[in-house]
Amino acid sequence: MPSSLRAPRRRRRPTAVTIHDVAARAGVSVATVSRVLNRKALVREETSRQVLEVARSLHYVPNIAARALSIRRNHTIGIVLPDVHGQFFSEVIRGIDLAARRAGYHILVSGSHSDRDEMLAVLEAMRGRVDGMVVMSPDVAVTALREQFVSAQPLVLLNSPAAGHDAITIDNHGGAQAMMRHLAELGHTRIAFVKGPEENADATERLRAYRRALRLIGAVRSAELEFAGDFSEESGFAAGLQILAATPRPTAVFASNDAMAVGVLSALSESGFSVPRDFSVVGFDDIPIARYLAPPLTTVKVDMAELGRRAFELLFESIGGGAAHTPRHECIPTTLVVRQSCGMPSASRRTNPTSGKAKATH
Template identity: 45%
Template sequence: MSSRPTPTIRDVAKAAGVSIATVSRVLNDAARVTEDTRDRVRSVVDKMGYAPHGGTRAVVVRRTRTLGVLLPELYGEFFSEFIRGIDETAKKHGFLTLVTSARREANEIAAAVSNMRGRVDGFLAVSPSVAARATLAEVAERYPTVLVGAGSDVGAFAALSVNNFQGAAAMMKHLLSLGHRKIVFLRGPAGQVDASERLHAVREVANWYDDCELTELSGEFRMDTAYEVVTQLLQSGARPDAIFAANDTMAVGVISAIKDADLRVPDDIAVTGFDDTPMTRYLSPPLTTVRMPIFSLGERAALRLIETLRGGGTAVPANHEILPAQLVIRSSCGAAHKMMEAAG
């Protein structure tokens, strides 16, 4: 369709009868320009639908005004919420967002980063696993970077994460305060940062109680795996007081498995999750879970990066910011039945 090529700054200058320097100036509000010439240039720009070439601009001014986002995977509501937080913040400050989902392997992350060089001013890097941390640390050494969800021992880097430990601990305390003692913890994938932090918290709290009987099962953060694992557990005759799923997705599978075994939630077995995805309050029964401030996570990460970029900084100040997770008590834990108060 587009027969005529996109106009360049030279075309605009010619049509407006000025130099390209002047065009550049009115476009960037760079220096004093007569109202007269400015108007003339502006009208030509509008007429031709001229927009400066982003690539060129980046070469000259050495800034791209775009944020590179390195993602491990793109599944579920978690990531769309996270990207939304980033993108809305970026847009507000005149930045664009360049997203790429690198896989877990170090070389793929490196490839993505090198691909993005000259196209982004800095990175928002979500850690897919403890294993990838070293690669991400290298990125952070070379470019302004905020490490997201990289775990507790990120060293001297700018980092941001949600307090998985505190959230999972609060949930365990809550279950114990309700009188549950035989607790099954359905954990996430080994090596995954969030999953392992939640696991550690659960173990620690369980240890405080002599009579707490903790069983750990792996559900891989997947609905179907969770369903199968719990179905098997129940078929084996086990009857725990409560099943704490390390994420909401698994909790859905758990509830389904319990019902299919003709048992009731929470009367026979209490169930809780983690994440507070939008659907959880509409499950039956509504799910007791831990709220992850995912939008804020994206928002804060973007904001910190943008602030150091604005200041011309070469690295984001090393500081590990930890956003609090919040216990959300609904009825799947049995709290409504036993009428206990929330143990934050």
Template identity: 35%
Template structure:
């Protein structure tokens, strides 16, 4: 007969349930006890049975994370802390990548092989959240949600960030202002544009449609947008971009067109990815805590799995701050 968790429990001087919790790094077990149990398991060459654990608890301790845009540099910076936080809570993360939420095969999520799901690239028109609700699968939104009441989400104060940028540009004397915003079916795109527009309107500054471009949060969106904006009846002196990746596309297009940043054109991004601070960019942007965005999503999902949340929903919103670097200047 093989070594069991009961044998490990006897050697470590703890109960069998404590062994199970300690070996999955449950934070409810002290670090000293976890180390003692792991030493006992190692001494006995004990390997936990994941299948047995699943049958006994009806939980897999696995969480799926759906990302449909792995080419975007934003996502590695939120996936890594999400993985670490889930691990600290005793869960394994499984990354699911498809071109769209609709392309995610239902059997990957709804065959009871996971305890919950993080939706990292949701759109407002996705049918996936409703499918998960019907199957009773706990899920949370990370970064983007549906914008409707009842969401469980970890998001950023996108509208507030947009307002910060608009007020800064107005204070710098800019009046011919443009925006390269995210897609209309994303809450990040809508909310950042809305905050930006509202603050400009409060200052009496217009944002005509010929100085607005919307698209995916990608480098190409920014690179292709700038020539269009420069051809407008009145070329802008400042451009607010939906995220840092789009802003970098605008910076490169400006270099190609011989437009000097920030002398001829102010460019401002959003997110403050680590690359935004590189000397080659020194991008002025809007910062929020990328790691905490992920950590609080992980904690929220685990609480939802444990049914420790208000069924009416919970939307956790992180604050933003303006980060001045080298791509903004007074209007000339």
């Protein structure tokens, strides 16, 4: 049977209304409808009004995929994070989301990557789906991956040592230094440090700044004052316990992020110690709850939403500029925010916990 005898035109599904329907109904061509909708070219006021009216009455919604295919841009950017955990990332996403929405962009998010292969798979899967991406790679080496996989795509690195790529970093050094100076002014000389993940660029920089500052302020330098951590509350808690066991005991603890400071605080308080009386504890980031801890946490404020916003701006520019874009590098400043988790060193006091400190009653 010749194909000419086939059923007229079978749609696979009751398809939505298209630009053709609008055009037909409004008595114009699809080109005109498109022009009206995109305000791209001159269209008679009268025609325009009418098309708009028909479109509305038909509940016409342009097919995004078709448009994306046609203009080769999908107005979506990808965000790839090591983990969506925690307030830090939420804030960054929030900053990006706000900026992106204002520019008519959407965000495709992917977090929680245990290993680097998984992250790589995500990078790959996002390709073609986004116009560019913001990636925070825990693993510095992703810069290399990028070369191979996402080659021509606009990309903004977050907190990774940028080499010829757009990047936004935090002024970790300045922040950590300011904090150390603050501690020194209070009289602390035995300052413990809780480290972050080894491959994390921010963590490494904060550690370096801590070490350098120790020398500057003439405080005690010792590998035994450095405790392992991975930016989680849990690791901070563990570090807190270790710090209590150290001798001689530090008088202050600098956790390289707030989440770990929370853990340290918790460990100290569960062991019956009081902050800031027995220990001074400080963090880094100034996550929203920092101000509500007991005691309110002295920390280094990083404007995370601003970080996100700037990342988007940079990416946006890069997307628009195409190959003409020259990689830029921006640094987000930090500020010391002093709350109540620090005091003078308690050297003169006994180092044992208040004996009768009430714990849970039941």
